[in-house]
Amino acid sequence: MPIAIDACAAQHQGDRKEQQDxxxxxxxxxxxxxxxAVVADGMGGHTGGALAAEQVIHTARNNLDHFAPADESPQVMLENSMREAHTMIKASRFINEKDPHSTAVMLLLQPGKVTWAHCGDSRLYRFKGNKLVSRTVDHSYVEHLLATGRITAEQALTHPNRxxxxxxxxGQDEPKFDFAEAESFAGGDAFVLCSDGLWAYFDDEEMAGVIAENSARNACEILIERARNRGRGAGDNISLAIIKLVEVEAPKVVPPVGFVPRPKN
Structure with a gap:
C-alpha cells in the first residue's frame, strides 16, 4: 500500500522572555x-541563543539545497550542516560579543531511507505505532551518569545538573555528532524531533500514544498543551517536528468513457 507523509512543525515560547528555539x-x-526536519535549541544570553539556532536552520537549508543524493551521502550532508553551523556560530562571537551555542537534531527523509543526526540534548524519537523503537542519547552530563549506572532514570529527571x-x-571544543539510519519502515512509523522544553515532561509511552492516536498537527497541539500545563509557569521554550508515515489506498484506475474491454480468448 502506498505511503503518504503527515508532518507538522510547532513551537511555543513557554514562560521565557524570548523564543530561542x-x-x-x-x-x-x-x-x-x-x-x-530540524530542531535547534539556542543558548547564550539575550538574542545570542536565538541567533545561534537561526544559524543552524540557515546552514541546514543551504546544504539541503545543494544536496545531490547521487554524489553525497546523507550522513555527510548532515555532518557538514552541523559542522558549518558550528563554525559560523563561533565566528559570531567576535561580531556580537555574546557566547552563543545551540543544540541540533536533524532528520533527512528520502524515498526508502531516513537518516538522522544530533548534537546536544535535542532529541529524535522513532515510534512504530504506540511503541518506542529508539531515541537519540543526549550529549549531557546526566545522560553520562545514567549510562554509567551512577544514577537511576528517576534521579535523572530531577538532577540539578540535568x-x-x-x-x-x-562551543570552544569540536562538537560531537551521532548518526543513525533506517531503511525499513512502513505506515504507522513516526519520527519526532524536539527540544528539552518538550521531552522533559513526557515518558516514551505517553508520547507514543499521543502521536499514534492523532494527526501530526493535533499531536503537536496536545503535546504542547500538556507540557505548558506541567511547566506550571516556569516552562522552557518548546519546539517539535512530527513526521508520520501513513498508509493510503492506491487510486483506482477508471477506464475512459466508451472503453469496452476485449473478451479473453
Whole structure:
C-alpha cells in the first residue's frame, strides 16, 4: 500500500522572555520526496541563543539545497550542516560579543531511507505505532551518569545538573555528532524531533500514544498543551517536528468513457 507523509512543525515560547528555539521542515527545492526536519535549541544570553539556532536552520537549508543524493551521502550532508553551523556560530562571537551555542537534531527523509543526526540534548524519537523503537542519547552530563549506572532514570529527571551539556554547536571544543539510519519502515512509523522544553515532561509511552492516536498537527497541539500545563509557569521554550508515515489506498484506475474491454480468448 502506498505511503503518504503527515508532518507538522510547532513551537511555543513557554514562560521565557524570548523564543530561542528554532524548528523547520524543509523540502528539497529540486528533488521530489526529499525533505529535512530540524530542531535547534539556542543558548547564550539575550538574542545570542536565538541567533545561534537561526544559524543552524540557515546552514541546514543551504546544504539541503545543494544536496545531490547521487554524489553525497546523507550522513555527510548532515555532518557538514552541523559542522558549518558550528563554525559560523563561533565566528559570531567576535561580531556580537555574546557566547552563543545551540543544540541540533536533524532528520533527512528520502524515498526508502531516513537518516538522522544530533548534537546536544535535542532529541529524535522513532515510534512504530504506540511503541518506542529508539531515541537519540543526549550529549549531557546526566545522560553520562545514567549510562554509567551512577544514577537511576528517576534521579535523572530531577538532577540539578540535568541541563549541563557535554557538547554543542558554537562551543570552544569540536562538537560531537551521532548518526543513525533506517531503511525499513512502513505506515504507522513516526519520527519526532524536539527540544528539552518538550521531552522533559513526557515518558516514551505517553508520547507514543499521543502521536499514534492523532494527526501530526493535533499531536503537536496536545503535546504542547500538556507540557505548558506541567511547566506550571516556569516552562522552557518548546519546539517539535512530527513526521508520520501513513498508509493510503492506491487510486483506482477508471477506464475512459466508451472503453469496452476485449473478451479473453
Amino acid at each position: 528554532r524548528v523547520a521542515i524543509l523540502p528539497h527545492t529540486r528533488k521530489k520526496g526529499i525533505a529535512l 541541563n549541563v551539556l557535554l557538547t554543542s554547536l558554537g
